[in-house]
Amino acid sequence: MKFAGLLRNTALVAIGAVLATTTTVVAQGDARGDPEFSKVFAVYQRIKTSYVEPVDDEVLTRGMIDGMLTALDPHSGYLDGSDLQRLTTMIDGNYSGLGLSVVMEDGAVKVIAPFKGSPADKQGIKAGDFITHLDGQLIYGGDLDDAVAQMRGEEGTSIQLTIFRPGREEPFEVDVTRGVVELEPVKYSLSAGNIGVITVNEFSADVGEDVFRAWNAIKEEATGRVGGLVLDLRSNPGGSLDEAVALSDLFLDKGRIVSQRGRARGETLLYDAETVFRGDMAEDVPLIVLIDAGSASASEIVAGALQDHRRALVMGERSFGKGSVQSLLPLGRDAALKLTTARYFTPKGKSVQEGGIKPDIAVPQISDPDFLLRQKYRTRESDLRGHLINELGVKDEEMEIDKVDDPRFRLTAEQLEEAGIEDFQLHYALETLRRTTKSSVALRK
Template identity: 40%
Template sequence: MMRKSEYALWALLVVAVIAAGTTMVSLARSPSASAANSEIYKQLDLFGEVLERVRADYVEEPKDAKLIESAINGMLTALDPHSAYLNPKHFRDMQVQTRGEFGGLGIEVTMENGVVKVVSPIEDTPAARAGLMSGDLITHLDKEQILGLTLQEAVEKMRGPVNSPIMLTIVREGVEDPFEVKVVRDMIHINPVKYNAEGDDVGYIRITTFNEQTTENLVKAVNDLEKQLGSNLKGYIIDLRNNPGALLDQAISVSDSFLDQGSIVLTRGRNLEETQRSNARKGDITDGQKIVVLINGGSASASEIVAGALQDHKRATVIGTRSFGKGSVQTIIPLGSSGALRLTTARYYTPSGRSIQAKGIDPEILVEEELPEELKKKQDVLGTRGEANLRGHLKNEATEEAEEEKSGSSSYVPEDKEKDTQLNYALDILRGIKSVDDAALKQKAEAAN
């Protein structure tokens, strides 16, 4: 990470080269430049020359702002997959997402074959009230086709001011022709915590993301389930499957909610003085109730901090499959009116000192979901995706050179709870039908064979 003085110099050089390429040359050759920085000045000189050639000779007149933004993005994406430049709009969108409130339709979506696919409409939102269904394909927005847009671009078009309408063209399985649905945008509140009682004795809590409301909603969930189940309560399942993470402070706060003492996470930057340790404060919101944490290949970052902390302190039994393996911390550095820089500034470590980077959290009890045939075929071809599969990922410094990095696993979760093997295994553990020790011994025996 650049010191402030170096960053200011870099910004000055970029501004100078936009105004006049020759200014950059004279700055780069200034006699005040130290020998240690001579190489970086030489490279900036090269950058200035290339920029001026593009501005002067490209077949069409380029936009200076776009050139510089692309150059910055190129520099950051060359570092690792998680560092990036956020232009002012993307920075605002990120801030909106972490607050959990925005003007939109209220649908979780993905991209499939060039069109937007509805994963699920969020309860009591414009999308749900308009009758959108899981599996619907959105092909046009206000009669303009989606084909050619990225998922982010399509999502940006669907968001907008409250009370403003948008026309969606829908293709639905079982309906012969495409049809149009008018949806009026409203304020969408993303609840990161969903919960219910499983039977009359287990509290099930699913944390979908770590935004500014996560800990507050977690406390509410525990209080409500405790009142509902009373003395029958045998424990809680904390489902972190397919939770991609987000805010570090919320991961620390959620972990603290279940711990009375000890460290939660250690973050270590390039310099020793950048090392920070977060510790738990006294107070367990469950009063020591048993906890099972569910993870899979879609559990990343903040999810891994929580799973790792509770696992190391033996506060919870972790069940499922190996997590994604994103063990790095990104710092958002605002750049005034020019957006922000998302920069990887540290690695994080679990309380016992484990680095999860490109490794992931391994559950105490490995339980894999049975994949449908179509997903089995895809997985056979594509394999599973984890941090270790990402091009340019940070290496795990504890990994021996000959040792292969490996992280991630299947992220499939059945919609039907009766077919959810991981969930049902967790229920059996809490109800005493299955034993953690017996499961561990069985897995060791299977590994030996």
């Protein structure tokens, strides 16, 4: 078994990052004859002649571009200069900063998830937190890129974050020392009972090969046959579409992995198993995929593919629900348009836009003392202003099922801590695999 040549499409599916493609889109039309464009030109002229202070054309042009993209969806945007450089650096999986995936929500910077092992994660920043001040300066109502730029910085320097955490009466301040955020996209461990755990933190370059190496390392360390495997995709905001396909292909020996459907020519693509990796590398090994509300895009592609093919049991919480693909379209040498160009669909034709991936077994993270409060104010794609609507329709009541109380999960965080359980979701997955046989629910081929 070995990897075939890497796929050439470089679209990304992530909350906060995309990768450049070679796509070129040319919009044609006579703006002078369009009454809507006449309005834009009239506003431009009125500002130039009547505004209280002189305004540069560059400022007005950037404002028009930003306004057009804001009217589309939360993931489209215009990048130039330092913004474009930061994106390129993040794609490389190595940058100096705090290690946060954030979005702008109603003028506030909201944390989708801290990257595991990052400075922000070590200081206790959690998904759902709002950052209101940086070094005492109010950032509410400002620009997301400006806030991100302030949080980036040289390794060893520190910044003070003022955090509002839903459920707490008062905001609090946290000093975070910036570090080189080497995302370590793949980590692995071997648990009791010869149960392997592979954690994928984000889908940067070579994640598929990294997971393959991690699996081989687990087999070497195991004292006998590996009894089961947990693929942990929690708080993974996404990344490369190619790597999502490669990772899925590791566990599938046939069938569709994901389809991408767009409006422009060349944006409708199909991805099948057996194109990156031959066979199922962990054949006959029971597999559980862990997801939560921070699992987005590329993570949802993997979870959806393995769930639809009944290769894995998906466990945890309903995922983020970002079912769109962004492409980076060059605009000259130092600018680019980050544009939503397609939706993706699971093998059974399901769009995860808005609704996300529903786990086969819902397992709350009750080892987190703030779990109930964070669940109440948790952000998903459907909460973002201007998000794309799932054309297949997702009823609100279907998503509310996640909040129904389950009598199996009534232990408190304090009780779990006394029992030595720090991560209840992972503990539950491991215990499930230890009770699993080849004919049971965790291996349903």
